[in-house]
Amino acid sequence: MNKFTFVRVDSPDAAIAELDEHYSPKFIAGGTNLLDLMKENVECPDHLIDINHLAFNKIEDSPGGGLRLGALVTNADTAWNQEVEKRYPLLSQAILAGASPQLRNMATNGGNLMQRTRCYYFYDTATPCNKREPGSGCSAIGGYNRILGILGTSEQCIATHPSDMCVALAALGATVNVTGKNGNRIIPFADFHRLPGDRPDLDNTLDAGDIVTSIDLPNEDFTSYYKYLKIRDRASYAFALVSVAAALKMEDGKIKEARLALGGVAHKPWRSNEAEVLLAGNTANKDSFEKAADVILQGAKGYGDNTFKIELAKRAIVRALTEAAGLEEQA
Ligand SMILES: Cc1cc2nc3c(=O)[nH]c(=O)nc-3n(C[C@H](O)[C@H](O)[C@H](O)COP(=O)(O)OP(=O)(O)OC[C@H]3O[C@@H](n4cnc5c(N)ncnc54)[C@H](O)[C@@H]3O)c2cc1C
Ligand code: SF4
Structure with missing residues (x-):
């Protein structure tokens, strides 16, 4: 693992300000994906910005009559939240199908959206991978690809997004609230993640340094x-x-x-x-x-x-x- 510095911030502005001071900074929330990527040298940030103390840690009613899930609420607290269980049981079911209780206690909602593919070659820095190293090739096409994609693939990449939570969020028509250098944005869930095309290195449509603040669930009754x-x-x-x-x-x-x-x-x-x-x-x-x-x-x-x-x-x-x-x- 490379050397890195670490800072804990308590406001989005402070988090965003840290970005300009470093060459390859990264936000860290639960760390359940990022630390694995760092240990494998897939990601080598020179500076970690701990965002766990930002105030995105609540589940509350949203202005549209639905529910707002803070980006820093853990997957466990979201799945077992009484309002989520009552009004969005599909989401609880999906979250609880993922990972393990220990991981769900650490993993955050924002981190779940941002987690990276589980393609074996993406994690193996000895092999070509267009997502990890653009232009190097795709080892999975013509290689071992049991867990990889069958829809929306490209000649550059056939990776899949590994989240369970995100599949339910897509079905429920959630929106993602984001803040960053260019202000606040609301991204429909369908537009949040990307297809690989000729830029498989980009997983989503966030600008560099954007922070996911919350996820809004619309006021719809899919409870029966x-x-x-x-x-x-x-x-x-x-x-x-x-x-x-x-x-x-x-x-x-x-x-x-x-x-x-x-x-x-x-x-x-x-x-x-x-x-x-x-x-x-x-x-x-x-x-x-x-x-x-x-x-x-x-x-x-x-x-x-x-x-x-x-x-x-x-x-x-x-x-x-x-x-x-x-x-x-x-x-
Ligand atoms: C062994 C194992 C099994 C797993 N099984 C499953 C499974 O079956 N189903 C499933 O869905 N998931 C599974 N996971 C993945 C797990 O759900 C994710 O690792 C977790 O949700 C990531 O959240 P985190 O808070 O730990 O993110 P981190 O590891 O802290 O961060 C991940 C990425 O998100 C970025 N990030 C985090 N929060 C924000 C934010 N608010 N705004 C912008 N960027 C942010 C970080 O910079 C980083 O790039 C598994 C993980 C492991 C290790
Ligand atoms: S499928 Fe994508 S992530 Fe996997 S090796 Fe090919 S380019 Fe890399």
């Missing part, structure tokens, strides 16, 4: 019909091969409104408006769920070891929707 389904190699402590966040509004067996997002398949949580439109107005049954799954996966591309994910994702979508609609008991 929902399911976060995570398929993984181990029952716990493993990232998703494929995950599905499904939320429905139902009336007399018919779907009034649907929300559907996938994790583990793309560089960003993959929400499909097309599949949601197709589901709305239809009877909740296997036929309509299979059609929705086909629509989402129609542009999918496998790279060898991960080609099984196309069929796996289709089946996971059908199962998640079946359980969300209450046609089968939740596993």
Whole structure:
């Protein structure tokens, strides 16, 4: 690990001011991702700015009637928060499917959004990786790529975003509040993470030095019909091969409104408006769920070891929707 200096700040202005003083500064929150990246020399900040004392540590009602999740609230405190459990149970389910209790006690909401891919080659500095070192090549294309992407990939990178929480946030239509040198911004969740294109080194649309302050959940009722389904190699402590966040509004067996997002398949949580439109107005049954799954996966591309994910994702979508609609008991 390289040498670095460390400072603890108590205001966003102080955090932003620290950025200009150093060559490669980084914010640190729970440290559960950043410290691993530093130990592997994937990231080598010369200065760590501890933001844990900023006042983004509350869960409170948002001005729009929804809920605001502070960026520094831990994943554990968010998942077990009574309002989150009552009003956004899909989100609680998704967070609790991730990592381990110990990690969730440290991991923050802002850090969860910002966590980096789990592509093996990204962590292995002895191998080419366009995300870590732009222009060096992609070892995963033609290499071992079991856990990598099948949707929205590029010739430069097929990495996936590893978060569970973000898949539910995408389905629920959250927005991300950000502050930085250029003032405050609100970013719709769909625009927060990027596809790799020819800039796989960029995970998201933040400007350098932007701080995520909170996440707003809209005032929508997806409390009766929902399911976060995570398929993984181990029952716990493993990232998703494929995950599905499904939320429905139902009336007399018919779907009034649907929300559907996938994790583990793309560089960003993959929400499909097309599949949601197709589901709305239809009877909740296997036929309509299979059609929705086909629509989402129609542009999918496998790279060898991960080609099984196309069929796996289709089946996971059908199962998640079946359980969300209450046609089968939740596993
Ligand atoms: C063994 C293991 C298993 C895991 N399994 C899962 C899993 O199954 N599902 C899952 O979703 N996650 C999983 N995780 C990831 C974990 O959820 C993330 O590491 C965690 O959410 C990151 O939050 P943090 O506060 O620790 O971030 P940090 O490590 O402190 O920071 C991560 C990055 O975010 C930046 N950052 C942090 N906060 C802010 C902010 N407010 N504004 C701007 N930038 C910020 C930092 O600069 C850094 O670049 C796992 C992690 C480990 C180590
Ligand atoms: S898939 Fe992306 S992160 Fe993985 S080796 Fe290729 S460029 Fe790097």
